[in-house]
Amino acid sequence: MSIFRFPLLVWLGIGILIISLGIRQSFGIFMMPISMTFxxxxxxxxxxIALQNLLFGVFQPFVGMAADRFGSKKIIIGGAVTYGLGLLLTSISTSHELFYFSISMLIGLGLSATSYVVVLGAVAKVVPAEHTAKAFGLTTAAGSFGMFAVIPGAQSLLTHFDWQTALQVFAxxxxxxxxxxxxxxxxxTNTVVSEVTNEQTLKQALVEACTNRNYWLIHMGFFVCGFHVMFIATHLPSYLADKNLDASTAALALAYVGIFNIFGSYFWGVMGDRFNKRYVMSALYFVRTAVIAAFVTLPVTDNTAALFGAAIGFCWLGTVPLTSGLVRQIFGARYLSTLYGLVFFTHQVGSFLGAWVGGRIYDYYGSYEPIWWSTVVLAFVAALLHLPIDDRPIAQIKQMLAERMPEEGTVR
Structure with missing residues (x-):
């Protein structure tokens, strides 16, 4: 299926992600003016912002359950209203309490209802199973494109107006x-779904997933992804500064992460449709292992920093279409927002630890070397974790067992 033949809902979801994640990724440039105001x-x-990300993850499973029960449309509408209200209240905040409530609580909730989990859950219901990873990859790439679509506009607003006005425009x-x-x-879509899946309740789906070894292997892999992403995003500039490189080098490296992530997300999504997703996921983590190991082994220069940004960016969020695609393939599309929401929460726990532990280890050892090599080991372990995953659909396995039972009874 050509990307141009995807249903309208896919393109609407892409538009939502560009705005939702584009705004979220621009918050960093508000640090100085907001800190000065307060x-x-x-x-x-x-x-x-750290609290916002943590609440983003905490809210996600519950928002996913609501989306599976009431439909993605209602949840995204509610999320957009909450997101806008959070931005508006942040812009008029005069107390620390109101500021934290609006930017952390309300925007965290709004993000959870307008980002990957809910949008991908909606996309899964309109795209054939064989094209799911490609559609997820295209949708994931939209999040990175939002960085380049929104951040320049935010910077222009801050140049010509104050930060309050900029947030009101975002609202x-x-x-x-x-x-x-x-x-x-x-x-x-006309995908084949067994009667057992159709009749399954949310509680049954949760029990089925939580007692499934493959589901927890997916959780562990996505935890590593979150750890990598937040550690690198938070500490790469400081690491490069320790190597006596200019701040512009770090900015360029992070820019390359965003640019190459756009192409990488779609590429890994396409690979997930063409080949076995678990092997593609393992390949992605093996690439991460090699890229990070090369970066910490080779001399750190302007050129190697830029190359690292491009290489790690290419496999930055390629895990999203593959991970969500695996959950959909194994457990079906019916409760994808709930099941992937729980996996995403694990990702956010990894993100929290990646940012925090990175600083903690640096303070203890006076160097980032131990944590860099820890990320290499984690990447290698994550690659191995995906190899034993049984990615056969649960519904298919149940059907096979149901067909075998009468035959066995006849033989007896």
Whole structure:
């Protein structure tokens, strides 16, 4: 299936992600003006964003359950309203309490209802199973494109206006997400789903997944992804500064991460449709192992930093279409938002630890070397974890067992 033949819902979901994640990824440039307004240090703003990310993960499984029960359209509409309200209240905050409530609590909740988990859950219901990973890859790439679509506009707003006005413009952008969501209409594809799956309740789906070894292997792999992403995003600039490189080198390396992630997300998604997803996932983590090991082994220069940004960016969020694709392939599309939401929470736990442990180890050893080599080991372990995953659909296995039982009874 050509990407141009994907249902309208896929393109609406892409539009929602560009706005939702584009706004989220621009928060970093608000640190200085907001800190100055509140006459507080950088930790004040940093903790608010850290709390936002943690709540983003905490809310995700519950939002996913709501999406599976009431439909993605209603959840995204509610999320867009909450996101916009959070931005508006942040812009008029005069107390620390209101600021934390709005930027951490409300925006964290809004993000959980307008980002990957809910949108991919909606996409899974309208795209044939054999094209799921490609569709997920294209949708994931939209999140990185949002960085380049929104951040320059945010910087321009901060140049010509104040940060309050910039956030109020972002609040208006949430109305566009609301409009996109209002046109979303899920039409189920003609995928073969067993009667057992159709009759399954949410509780049964959760029990089935949580007692399945493959589901926990997927969790562990995505934990490593979160650890990598947040450690590198948070500590790469400081690591390069320790190597006496200019701040512009770190900015360029992170820019390459974003650019190459756009292509990488789609590439790994396409590979997931053409080949066995678990092997593609293992290949991705083996690539990460080699890239990170090469970076910490070779001399750190402007060129190697840029090459590292491009290489790690190419396998940065390629895990998203593959991980969500595996969950969909094994457990079906019916409760994908819930089951992938739980996996995403594990990812966010890894993200939290990646940012925190990186700083903790640096303070203890006075060097990033131990944590860099830890990420190499984690990448290698994650690659091995995906190899034993049984990616056969649960519904298919149940059907096979149901067909065998009468035959065995006849033989007896």
């Amino acid at each position: 006459d507080a240090g950088r930790e004040f703003f940093s903790f608010a 208006l952008l949430c109305c566009v997400m609301l409009a996109f969501a209002s046109f979303m209409k899920a039409t189920k």
